[in-house]
Amino acid sequence: MTPSSSIAAPGANPAPEEHHDHHPSYLVDGTTIKSWLLTVDHKRIGLMFLFWVLVFFLVGGIFALLIRVELLTPGPTIMDAMTYNRMFTLHGLVMIFLFMIPAIPAVFGNFMLPLMLGAKDVAFPRLNLLSFYIYLGGATLALWGMLNGGLDTGWTFYTPYSAHTTATVAPVLFGAFIIGFSSIVTGINFIVTVHTMRAPGITWFKMPLFVWAMYATSCIQVLATPVIGLLLVLVTVENLFGFGMFDPARGGDPVLFQHLFWFYSHPAVYIMVLPSFGVMSEIVSTFSRKNLFGYRAVAYSSLGIAFVGFFAWGHHMFVSGQSTFVGGLFGVLTMLVGVFTAIKVFNWVGTVYKGAVEFKTPFAYFCGFLFFTVFGGMTGIALGTVSLDVAWHDTYFVVAHFHFIMVGATIMAFLAALHYWFPKMFGRTYHEGWGLVSAALIILGFNATFIPQFLLGNNGMPRRYYEYPERFQALNVASTAGATLLAFGFIIIALYLTYALVYGKASGKNPWRSKGYEWMSESPPPTHNFVGPQPVFPEEPHFYVDPKKAEVPNAV
Amino acid sequence: MQSSSHAAGGALPVPRLAGHFASLEVQNHAARLGMWLFLATEILLFAGLFICYGIYRFLFPEAWAAASRSLDLTLGTVNTVVLITSSLTAALAVHYAKDGKNKAVAVQLGLTLVMAVGFLVIKYFEYKHKFDIGTLPGRFYSYEDIQLPGVPLYFTVYFCATALHGIHVVIGMVVLSFSLVRALKKADFGPNNFTMVELGSMYWHLVDLVWIFLFPMLYLV
Amino acid sequence: MGIANESRQEERNMREEHHGAGRYWLIWGLLLVLTAVTVATGRIHIPTWGLLLALVIATTKGTLVALYFMHLADHRGANRLVFAVSIIFVVLLLSIPMVDLGTRFRGATPPGSTYSDLQAIDIGADAQEGRYGGGLRKEGKMGEGSDVNKK
Numbered sequence: 001m002t003p004s005s006s007i008a009a010p011g012a013n014p015a016p017e018e019h020h021d022h023h024p025s026y027l028v029d030g031t032t033i034k035s036w037l038l039t040v041d042h043k044r045i046g047l048m049f050l051f052w053v054l055v056f057f058l059v060g061g062i063f064a065l066l067i068r069v070e071l072l073t074p075g076p077t078i079m080d081a082m083t084y085n086r087m088f089t090l091h092g093l094v095m096i097f098l099f100m101i102p103a104i105p106a107v108f109g110n111f112m113l114p115l116m117l118g119a120k121d122v123a124f125p126r127l128n129l130l131s132f133y134i135y136l137g138g139a140t141l142a143l144w145g146m147l148n149g150g151l152d153t154g155w156t157f158y159t160p161y162s163a164h165t166t167a168t169v170a171p172v173l174f175g176a177f178i179i180g181f182s183s184i185v186t187g188i189n190f191i192v193t194v195h196t197m198r199a200p201g202i203t204w205f206k207m208p209l210f211v212w213a214m215y216a217t218s219c220i221q222v223l224a225t226p227v228i229g230l231l232l233v234l235v236t237v238e239n240l241f242g243f244g245m246f247d248p249a250r251g252g253d254p255v256l257f258q259h260l261f262w263f264y265s266h267p268a269v270y271i272m273v274l275p276s277f278g279v280m281s282e283i284v285s286t287f288s289r290k291n292l293f294g295y296r297a298v299a300y301s302s303l304g305i306a307f308v309g310f311f312a313w314g315h316h317m318f319v320s321g322q323s324t325f326v327g328g329l330f331g332v333l334t335m336l337v338g339v340f341t342a343i344k345v346f347n348w349v350g351t352v353y354k355g356a357v358e359f360k361t362p363f364a365y366f367c368g369f370l371f372f373t374v375f376g377g378m379t380g381i382a383l384g385t386v387s388l389d390v391a392w393h394d395t396y397f398v399v400a401h402f403h404f405i406m407v408g409a410t411i412m413a414f415l416a417a418l419h420y421w422f423p424k425m426f427g428r429t430y431h432e433g434w435g436l437v438s439a440a441l442i443i444l445g446f447n448a449t450f451i452p453q454f455l456l457g458n459n460g461m462p463r464r465y466y467e468y469p470e471r472f473q474a475l476n477v478a479s480t481a482g483a484t485l486l487a488f489g490f491i492i493i494a495l496y497l498t499y500a501l502v503y504g505k506a507s508g509k510n511p512w513r514s515k516g517y518e519w520m521s522e523s524p525p526p527t528h529n530f531v532g533p534q535p536v537f538p539e540e541p542h543f544y545v546d547p548k549k550a551e552v553p554n555a556v
Numbered sequence: 557m558q559s560s561s562h563a564a565g566g567a568l569p570v571p572r573l574a575g576h577f578a579s580l581e582v583q584n585h586a587a588r589l590g591m592w593l594f595l596a597t598e599i600l601l602f603a604g605l606f607i608c609y610g611i612y613r614f615l616f617p618e619a620w621a622a623a624s625r626s627l628d629l630t631l632g633t634v635n636t637v638v639l640i641t642s643s644l645t646a647a648l649a650v651h652y653a654k655d656g657k658n659k660a661v662a663v664q665l666g667l668t669l670v671m672a673v674g675f676l677v678i679k680y681f682e683y684k685h686k687f688d689i690g691t692l693p694g695r696f697y698s699y700e701d702i703q704l705p706g707v708p709l710y711f712t713v714y715f716c717a718t719a720l721h722g723i724h725v726v727i728g729m730v731v732l733s734f735s736l737v738r739a740l741k742k743a744d745f746g747p748n749n750f751t752m753v754e755l756g757s758m759y760w761h762l763v764d765l766v767w768i769f770l771f772p773m774l775y776l777v
Numbered sequence: 778m779g780i781a782n783e784s785r786q787e788e789r790n791m792r793e794e795h796h797g798a799g800r801y802w803l804i805w806g807l808l809l810v811l812t813a814v815t816v817a818t819g820r821i822h823i824p825t826w827g828l829l830l831a832l833v834i835a836t837t838k839g840t841l842v843a844l845y846f847m848h849l850a851d852h853r854g855a856n857r858l859v860f861a862v863s864i865i866f867v868v869l870l871l872s873i874p875m876v877d878l879g880t881r882f883r884g885a886t887p888p889g890s891t892y893s894d895l896q897a898i899d900i901g902a903d904a905q906e907g908r909y910g911g912g913l914r915k916e917g918k919m920g921e922g923s924d925v926n927k928k
Contacts, residue, residue: 114576119576120575125576192590195586195855197577197582197586222593223600223862226597227603229601230604230605234604234608241694241696244693244712247694250695250709251708252612252709253878256611256874259874260608310866314877323879323881323882324880325877329873534578588852592856596859606867607871607875610871610874610875611878615878629816637809640809640812643846644804648798651798651801761842761843761847764842765839765842768838768842769839771815772815772819772831772835776815776816776831
């Protein structure tokens, strides 16, 4: 069951680098800059993605704070209206394309997928590196465009405004187009890895659930991203040359733009959230020390969400001018996604039930995640009801809903993954106390930021508005206060994690005593993940309790 | 994705097995599956243009019919035949690569490239004619003889679709020429080593597949 | 070490078979024949059903290319699944916006363009002119002679 790599003498706790003289950890195997920049090691690529993803999260977060500061007063506070338009556009673009879409897949997917499958790397390692540089190239172009006369259309760049605005459209949209390729390449890499590189003994239904989630996410990435790629090119061309594809003055249909846009962008939100569901399946099993309840149901529900996510895009267009028949159709189809998500939630709760819970930082994030997923999801179902959405569309209710899912679910999961796999990636532990404190700050700060926004939206405050009536000010101030709290939480995390990187205690191979497959290699792993022949995996992952040998009947 | 090295003793050349794959077979299967996934993205890319076509044809049927008649059906048919034949030669190139007949591979790939150039030349003449008479997209449309609502939109769709297709023809040509050069220089394709040709050929077939649908949609409304 | 990573099922699926070259020539011939059919039936501009016929022929040609030139007939398993799934989503992307256009409020679209307008007589067209193109107005050149232009 254990890989035949060299095993430390019991009781010894050397620094990770000295542990293996002949099989150095991936962190120190090659210390030149070139060995990092030209690496094909999926773990190093994952770390490089981590660095840049965090940088862009900081950029997006700064713009979020600027927006919230501006909204402190009903009139102008620190900027004029055009600048405000650019602020929220930049916040949306950076957060979605530069942070959320790559975050868990490109960082943790890259790092963990081969480890979880007993493989030495992903299927196409050089393509993996290319994906990283495509991501950086597109990000540079898009950011350069944003800072040079930036886009003011909102991240959804609806036509006809995006075709006629004098703000810089071409570099930003084309940068996003390039980033799309990074997404596609990562998706292709993961799908092929899962199909062809599973170690002996890992059948499809013995794969870790994080792998299932990444597989489903990759399917969405491959199928949906080309459509937005085409749309970005078409809008850029229309803005530059006036071809009139979506321009009503030339017979074009702006609703067609919206169909094409949301055909990608709705599955895109599942690209953002499915990996977080996968992370949580891993964490909930580890910290309840219990087999995951209903493995197959969770696996199938990942695929189900990916599939059904493609059928629901019109719920972003209920008031756009599409036919009412199709509006009704999408309203019904949207409800299906809730079924699959609910299956997951029940199974997670079923896992925790009667488990031996260790309330560590990742589990704290799981608790926040569960609360936010349920409320974000339920408000999503409410928004999917056509009659309700007519009132809520383009208000802060929608903004609060998607932030509940994107921040509440996905970012909680990202932080949970970061803390759970920190020992695996760096061989060090962080200070658990500070971990719990910042988790609490983030959960509280998040609630303080976004619950007022639900109320604002329900009371009628529209989104993307620069000025608002006096009566909305109190809730806006409350939201900004919460955002500040949230920012503090992130700053504290940055501080203690950086400290842990440099001064943290060595963690040992498996500090959580998890039975996930990735913990069977060293922490941090050597460059080729396993030393010697490929490990064998006779048990399913997270097999804490053998149902046949359990003392208590119905233990799992 | 793999480089080949001549095995000692003049045996059939075998490409290098990348360290993370279990066997050469798995490596080839992975390459093929990866290419199919990439082709799936290309299919979805063109689908976006096809729905634009579908919506606007539905909205402006007379404009579509009239504008389509202004296209040169003969040139379009010739282009279709050329592309289908180039697909044949690409498939034959893979066939000969499996047999290790590198000269034949080079010939077939060369023919494919020649026909691709032919396709682009004909396209050039079609585009030139359109620029001359003024049947151009959107605000550039200036053809007096067809004045119907929606006609400039037809040419927007036409130019976007054929230009995107043309870009893919060029990309396919670049990909195939890598295989051509290798068939000529290293001449090491064989039953163990034909994946490079196969992947390039698969891409080329997709380019053909898209044109098979574009042709009746654009020329035969 | 030659431990196969793929399951034995997948290995069976992907086994290569090496046919003779004649197959490709045959498919090429079929494709040319179908192209001729496309052109012949396209030139007569069958109203309404001409589009469906053209799509059916094109789909047949595409299937031939995919199955034989791209070897999908030989490779069972994942490759077929990828191709089939992508086609499913293409159909999804193509059909739902068309349904949207077809069921919109009548005032929002040009006369005769919605599902409820399928009667040619309603829009002043006669049976020669199809909903999806194909026919031209009888009198004069394009655009002239339509009721809209007449005072």
